[in-house]
Amino acid sequence: MSNTTTVTLEVLRYDPERDQEPRFQSFEVPYDEDWVVLDALNWIKDNADSSLTYRWSCHMAVCGSCGMVVNGEEKLTCKAFLRDYLGRGPIRVEPLRNFPIERDLVVDMEGFMAKLESVKPWIIREEEKPVEDGEYIQLPKQLKRFKHHTLCINCLLCYSACPQVGLNPGFIGPAALALAHRYNLDSRDQGRHERQEVTGSADGVWECTFVSACSEVCPKHVEPGGAIQEQKIANSVDWFLDHLIPGRSNAGRTKE
Amino acid sequence: MSRRPYTPKMTYGWWLDRPFYTRYMIRELSSAFVTAYSGLLIIGLWRLAEGEAAWNGYVSALSHPAALVFQGVALLFALYHTVTWFAVTPRTTPVIVGEDFLPPQPVIIAQYAAWIFASAVIIGAALWF
Amino acid sequence: MARSSKPIVWLPFAAGGTLSAFLLPALIIVTGILVPLGLASGAFSYGTMRAFAASLIGKVILAGVILPCLWHGAHRLRMTLQDLFLRGEDGHRIAGALCYGIGAVLTLLCGAALLTVW
Known part of the structure; x- marks a missing residue:
């Protein structure tokens, strides 16, 4: 897997001012063996689309802010390593289920x-x-x-x-x-x-x-x-x- | 900026979304067979109360192909219920012994030992009398 | 908020869940395999069964095993129907009426049968 250079993230997007319902948007993100899904989201926000909205804080599994659904499973995205999702197609990132979606990956708590x-x-x-x-x-x-x-x-x-x-x-x-x-x-x-x-x-x-x-x-x-x-x-x-x-x-x- | 949260709807097929949910639903569906089998036993009691001819009819009905299929499937679900029920006992009734929780392994093994004993008594009694 | 009276059905559910886990597989093996093979003709003869059901201890054992198993199944079936398709307040009411109704009718039948046999 050392020759992997990028990974594709399919991120759920929902803009309450424009979208009738959520949609998925794909992003090509550089791959780093030590990156977690949260790092990839941060890369997207810094380099591809600054409007991407999500919560995070500590990046060390303590604050409890970055919980999302990654490939259909609930994960703290700061603990979900990209390397564990390689070879299984795009990594799908969705907001937590069973909550109203406020915007993109942010839910109403x-x-x-x-x-x-x-x-x-x-x-x-x-x-x-x-x-x-x-x-x-x-x-x-x-x-x-x-x-x-x-x-x-x-x-x-x-x-x-x-x-x-x-x-x-x-x-x-x-x-x-x-x-x-x-x-x-x-x-x-x-x-x-x-x-x-x-x-x-x-x-x-x-x-x-x-x-x-x-x-x-x-x-x-x-x-x-x-x-x-x-x-x-x-x-x-x-x-x-x-x-x-x-x-x-x-x-x-x-x-x- | 106006708030307009989107609330997703739960699908009717949600229990097929993940293998974990599907196994849960199989466990829960054992209830249909537990209910029906309890009903089968109660009908037996009723036939017993009605007299010898009714009872003998009930006993031979237990060998009817439909009854055999039902009981075969019910046995599989009952076994799945047993396995899943024993597995969670250490979590539903955790016990502190001394300074720490009793580990799950001995609790689960003890249940299986009691289960084998109880089953042997029932089957033994049915063969003996 | 007020405390719900769910314990009335939940405790029998839990007790019946434990009883059925320990006893049902063996009981089904008896009625579904041994009886059809003719290996339990003594135990399942009219005389033996009638004498068992006529005795007080027999009544206690029969009711004590069958009824908790029945209510375990009935309550869990209610929740399962709610999981599958009976949603909302109305759905829950229908599921409750259906499953607890089945439980009540079978309980009465069981009681009536046991009280008839002496």
Whole structure:
């Protein structure tokens, strides 16, 4: 492959002021063995078409901005090396699925931000301990229980890969539900019941059918698929106990 | 500059777009056979309640070519359900032992051991009585 | 937002998923291979089966195995139909009525049969 000099990128273009629907545009880009798809997009913007619109920031798989669909698979384009796509025709670059396309490769994330906030992803206490009483102690094995669910970078690859997000736009979705689970599992947290008003609603965990594509594409191994199944079990048990034991549903809940 | 976002529609054939989705759909379609086979067993109970002649008719109907084809296909889907269900158990019910999660391998092996045992009991009982 | 009553169908789905994973292949081998080959004529004779279904333990085993498997299938089938073509609020309602309806009718039939045999 050392004699490869250029690669062809088929990039989805959508100009809301001119296009009725998205179209593909081909670009011939110089090939470098160390280049990722994001480098190729940057080359296009600098040398071929400065109007190409896309998001990126860190170029090191931390910021979560450059998620796109490359040859039909969700990828952080800063981690998707051109060399892995050689010999399979043009490299097709599309925006994340299941989101409205704002322009070219940029999608509208507003809906996701609202969903993320709705699960109250912060530590909820019935009563805050005064500072003088010291810190909340947490053992290493208590941290271990949820640590992997904290690593999400909100890149939204999971929302793009999840067919239930596409079929049911109201679905809270993988990343937000994984984060809810992360706080539910935190030994310092007391907000599980409060979050269940959202995670246990019709738009919550019940829309999930464990396709598991979310966990498959997650670049940080957050395992949202498992987190949602665990919540289905916990939410079911809580639901039945709340209905069987009078008064339980109000016990252990913070004020709304 | 005006905003006019384009919202793509989900196709009806979305589950054919990727092999990963197609395998998921095969797994989910096992439900049709699990439902139908449970129905077949319930019809058997009903025939049993109706009396000896009805029951004997049911047992010989199990050997009807259509019943054999249905049960053959149902067996394949049931096996696929078993394999996929066992595979995800370590993810749906992770267990912390000591300081770390139980690794998936022993959990999956234990399930298969229990599965072989349960299957041997069922098949053994059917042959024995 | 309010909590959904989905646990009513989801817990039987999960329990039935586990039961059917462990038991269904062997059961289908029995009714689909051993019975047609005549290898289970004793177990599937009217006398043996009737005595089994007439006993309390037999009723518990039969209902405890078959009903969770049925509801596992019915709930998953509902979600599958929604995945395939029954979309939107109306589609989901049709899928629910159809699959849970089948589940309810078969559950009643199973209960009636078991209560008839003593």
